[in-house]
Amino acid sequence: MPTDQLSRTFSALADPTRRAILAHLAAGEATVGQLAEPFDMSFAAVSKHLRVLQSAGLVTRGRDAQYRPARLDARPLAAASGWITDFERFWGESLDSLGTYLTELQQSATVRADPARTEPKDRS
Structure with a gap:
């Protein structure tokens, strides 16, 4: 218990x-x-x-x-929600990192598939 x-x-x-x-x-x-x-x-x-x-x-x-x-x-629910929120931040950061990594992999695969192609220039 x-x-x-x-x-x-x-x-x-x-x-x-x-x-x-x-x-x-x-x-x-x-x-x-x-x-x-x-x-x-x-x-x-x-x-x-x-x-x-x-x-x-x-x-x-x-x-x-x-x-x-x-x-x-609802007081115990607030404590549970706080505990979950701590992990939500962790997963958000982890998923952001994963998204960045996947974008880099896709760009790398595109360059390897077509060596004449260069990476797009940043237009910011």
Whole structure:
């Protein structure tokens, strides 16, 4: 079982049903019955998904008479987004480098294929 917050967040997000539940809760709080409507599953199954989301800190449960509406708590998503953004910068830089390398390879192949052709002049 994951112990750090980021691991719990990603573990909870790994399931498509839990992601759909979070998307539903992004529009506002909902009861287990309301969350179960779009799925072909029991209230107990939805409750299990909610428990996983609660343990990851993504959902809180309130009390309104006999109902316990669930609410989205997006704070753990912000931490996950920050972690992903760090790698997005890495991949952006890596892909830029790859693009430059591929352009150089194409220019080199063109010159080798037609030695009479010279590299285009920079018109900047």
